[in-house]
Amino acid sequence: MTNGLALHTPEEQQLFKEQQVILDNAGVGICFIRNRLIQRCNRQFAHIYGYTTPEDLIGTSSERLYPDSLSFRQLGVKAYPRMLRGERFTTELQMIRLPAEIFWCRVTGNLINVENPTLGSIWIIEDIDRQRRDREALDALHYQQQLILDHATVGIAFMHQRRFSRSNDRIAEMFGYTPEELSRLSTRVFYPDRTAWEAAGRKHHAVLSRGEVFCAEVELVCKDGSTLWCDLRSKAINPAAPGDGSIWIIMDISDRKRHEQALLRAQDVLEQRVTERTRELESVVANLHREIEERRHAEERIRHLAQHDSLTGLPNRRLFEQGFELQLAQAAETKRKLAILFIDLDRFKHINDSLGHHEGDQLLHNLADRLREACGHENTLARIGGDEFIILLNHVEPYERIEQLTHRLQNALQPSVYIGRHEFNISASIGVAIYPHDGTDIQTLIKHADTAMCRAKANGGNRCQFYNHHLDREAVERIELRNALYQALPNQEFELHYQPQVSVHDARITCVEALIRWHHPDKGTVAPDCFIPLAEESGLIKEIGSWVLDTACQQLKTWRQAGLDLRVAVNLSAAQLDDMAFYQQVKECLERYELQPRHLELELTESILMRHVDHSIRLLNKLDQLGVHLSIDDFGTGYSSLSYLKRLPLDTLKIDRSFVRDLCTDQDDAVICRTIISMANNLKLSVTAEGVERAEQLHKLAEFGCDLYQGYLFSRPLPASDITRLYREYTPPENEHYTI
Numbered sequence: 179m180t181n182g183l184a185l186h187t188p189e190e191q192q193l194f195k196e197q198q199v200i201l202d203n204a205g206v207g208i209c210f211i212r213n214r215l216i217q218r219c220n221r222q223f224a225h226i227y228g229y230t231t232p233e234d235l236i237g238t239s240s241e242r243l244y245p246d247s248l249s250f251r252q253l254g255v256k257a258y259p260r261m262l263r264g265e266r267f268t269t270e271l272q273m274i275r276l277p278a279e280i281f282w283c284r285v286t287g288n289l290i291n292v293e294n295p296t297l298g299s300i301w302i303i304e305d306i307d308r309q310r311r312d313r314e315a316l317d318a319l320h321y322q323q324q325l326i327l328d329h330a331t332v333g334i335a336f337m338h339q340r341r342f343s344r345s346n347d348r349i350a351e352m353f354g355y356t357p358e359e360l361s362r363l364s365t366r367v368f369y370p371d372r373t374a375w376e377a378a379g380r381k382h383h384a385v386l387s388r389g390e391v392f393c394a395e396v397e398l399v400c401k402d403g404s405t406l407w408c409d410l411r412s413k414a415i416n417p418a419a420p421g422d423g424s425i426w427i428i429m430d431i432s433d434r435k436r437h438e439q440a441l442l443r444a445q446d447v448l449e450q451r452v453t454e455r456t457r458e459l460e461s462v463v464a465n466l467h468r469e470i471e472e473r474r475h476a477e478e479r480i481r482h483l484a485q486h487d488s489l490t491g492l493p494n495r496r497l498f499e500q501g502f503e504l505q506l507a508q509a510a511e512t513k514r515k516l517a518i519l520f521i522d523l524d525r526f527k528h529i530n531d532s533l534g535h536h537e538g539d540q541l542l543h544n545l546a547d548r549l550r551e552a553c554g555h556e557n558t559l560a561r562i563g564g565d566e567f568i569i570l571l572n573h574v575e576p577y578e579r580i581e582q583l584t585h586r587l588q589n590a591l592q593p594s595v596y597i598g599r600h601e602f603n604i605s606a607s608i609g610v611a612i613y614p615h616d617g618t619d620i621q622t623l624i625k626h627a628d629t630a631m632c633r634a635k636a637n638g639g640n641r642c643q644f645y646n647h648h649l650d651r652e653a654v655e656r657i658e659l660r661n662a663l664y665q666a667l668p669n670q671e672f673e674l675h676y677q678p679q680v681s682v683h684d685a686r687i688t689c690v691e692a693l694i695r696w697h698h699p700d701k702g703t704v705a706p707d708c709f710i711p712l713a714e715e716s717g718l719i720k721e722i723g724s725w726v727l728d729t730a731c732q733q734l735k736t737w738r739q740a741g742l743d744l745r746v747a748v749n750l751s752a753a754q755l756d757d758m759a760f761y762q763q764v765k766e767c768l769e770r771y772e773l774q775p776r777h778l779e780l781e782l783t784e785s786i787l788m789r790h791v792d793h794s795i796r797l798l799n800k801l802d803q804l805g806v807h808l809s810i811d812d813f814g815t816g817y818s819s820l821s822y823l824k825r826l827p828l829d830t831l832k833i834d835r836s837f838v839r840d841l842c843t844d845q846d847d848a849v850i851c852r853t854i855i856s857m858a859n860n861l862k863l864s865v866t867a868e869g870v871e872r873a874e875q876l877h878k879l880a881e882f883g884c885d886l887y888q889g890y891l892f893s894r895p896l897p898a899s900d901i902t903r904l905y906r907e908y909t910p911p912e913n914e915h916y917t918i
């Protein structure tokens with residue numbers, strides 16, 4: 179770099195050498211410019227511009243170092259004014275080097291002598307191309323980062339020592355701070371208290387120090403005190419150097435959390451509803467099960483009721499017939515014999531009528547139990563009517579088996595039954611029909627057993643009767659009789675006969691009992707015992723009873739008008755007493771025939787009275803108030819108690835003829851008669867003895883203190899016209915008495 183310099187003295191040459199050493203070893207490019215020409219430069223300068231040696235440049239225009247002449251001139255315009263003021267000029271600019279590379283360099287220029295600018299300038303050149311490019315890259319990176327930060331929808335922050343060192347606007351916006359407020363702000367503000375903040379710090383540190391990503395969803399506090407659910411993700415910038423801080427990405431997940439919580443709540447509600455519904459359904463299902471169960475029970479019960487008798491629990495006729503069908507089929511196949519036993523309790527209707535409904539049922543229940551036990555498991559017992567039972571005997575042979583069974587049945591019924599204070603002695607009539615001898619189908623066999631039973635009853639009851647063909651005739655007659663009864667009243671086939679009731683003391687006829695007779699067009703006179711039960715069964719008894727009352731009263735009027743001082747006694751049936759209009763009927767009848775009520779006597783049996791006790795007492799009291807004479811018929815055969823009798827407004831007791839019959843031979847009957855008479859006397863009732871056929875009976879009755887008697891001894895029941903004659907015969911005008 180000596181070119182152009184004239185070195186005169188050794189000192190100048192020494193200085194030049196020293197300068198050259200400095201220039202050659204300087205790390206920067208140095209050149210001297212005068213008149214825009216490069217006067218001198220060091221090796222580094224040449225290398226910066228791509229030249230091998232300084233000599234390649236010395237003497238050349240410095241313009242060649244600029245990418246174009248404009249930039250060359252611009253630098254001169256900027257630099258020389260300042261350098262002329264004695265200031266150092268520094269700038270960074272782009273220059274060109276070989277082969278044709280534009281590069282960045284920093285240039286610093288000074289005038290060598292401000293007083294004399296013509297001496298040129300000295301320039302120091304630093305190749306900062308790489309540095310500049312690195313910086314640009316860094317700036318670009320920064321720029322990109324800022325772009326990311328500024329446009330991110332999530333909050334991004336760099337933290338140092340748990341304070342914000344840098345963050346995007348989103349975070350400030352999320353927590354309600356200004357970006358300025360956030361800068362260097364401690365994260366303590368995001369936690370409700372210090373303890374929570376410190377606990378969070380420990381958690382973060384544990385994860386970040388391992389170089390792992392910290393993820394959590396936390397509820398942080400905003401500036402205004404509200405809370406924000408955030409998704410936090412964080413990573414240490416350098417886990418090995420905690421001082422470098424960490425980067426945090428914060429997402430506002432409040433909406434999601436709200437939705438989640440709403441969803442959870444909805445789920446809770448749903449689960450609760452499902453639980454409730456399930457519970458409801460369970461209860462519905464349980465109810466349904468219960469209902470099904472109840473229905474099943476009800477159906478079973480209905481089926482049972484349809485096939486069983488509700489009072490005794492025994493099979494009814496339908497079930498009996500079903501079982502019978504099967505047995506019949508088997509019996510036909512095996513040529514086996516079967517027997518049907520038809521059982522009817524003797525006088526049960528009578529007893530039942532004298533008891534209340536409830537007690538009657540109790541009695542039947544008791545008797546059914548006895549029959550069931552006596553019947554045994556191998557045979558089938560059923561109840562087919564009020565007091566009618568039927569038994570199927572599966573193994574008949576030898577025939578003694580039938581007898582053994584009937585004995586067992588009768589023995590079972592023998593012991594007295596006690597219902598309340600009443601004692602009952604029950605017997606049964608049994609009819610037997612045998613398969614195939616007496617019939618090959620159920621209906622025929624039952625019918626024939628029934629017929630045989632009727633015969634057993636007609637023969638006095640408490641016995642067993644096997645069916646034979648003659649019995650059929652009786653059954654047919656019974657049906658015919660019942661049918662004919664419907665025509666009896668319109669056809670005027672009834673007549674009343676009258677039987678006198680006579681004073682024991684003077685044989686005076688005081689009363690006549692009206693007894694109905696039926697003059698059947700074909701059968702002749704039919705006794706009331708034969709048709710009254712049929713009339714009661716068919717309901718015709720009410721009409722017949724009205725006719726009797728009316729006819730008897732009409733006849734009494736005739737007699738009284740003829741001067742006969744008589745009372746007429748009329749028998750009543752239960753159905754007549756049941757009718758509320760009966761009292762009115764009696765009253766009207768008495769008025770119609772202008773009779774005194776005391777001239778009419780109404781006879782009621784004990785069983786009729788006991789049927790509806792309260793109703794009977796009310797009706798009898800009314801009749802008594804009217805003045806009608808009231809008597810109890812067949813007394814002693816029923817079960818009325820003394821206390822009960824005392825409550826009734828009675829006038830007369832009629833001792834049943836069954837006690838009178840053997841009065842003189844049977845001690846018991848004598849005691850009964852005497853007791854009834856003395857009891858009646860005590861109760862101030864008069865006594866009439868029925869069925870007196872022999873004088874010795876009358877003697878006894880007189881001895882016991884009986885008032886009146888009635889019976890063949892004095893007279894059979896007679897037509898009305900005969901009564902007038904008899905009355906006159908036995909009622910002497912002057913005081914002539916028939917005495918015994």
Ligand SMILES: Nc1nc2c(ncn2[C@@H]2O[C@@H]3COP(=O)(O)O[C@H]4[C@@H](O)[C@H](n5cnc6c(=O)[nH]c(N)nc65)O[C@@H]4COP(=O)(O)O[C@H]3[C@H]2O)c(=O)[nH]1
Pocket residue numbers: 677692693694705706707710723726749750751811812835868869870871888889890891895
């Ligand atoms: N062995 C015997 N019998 C005697 C003697 N004295 C009278 N009798 C009979 O005894 C029955 C007395 O009538 P009852 O006890 O009221 O018994 C009556 C009565 O319960 C009923 N009855 C008769 N007429 C009527 C009526 O108009 N209405 C109602 N509801 N029942 C009547 O028919 C039953 C039978 O009447 P009858 O056949 O007329 O039978 C009469 C009579 O003929 C005697 O010394 N020895």
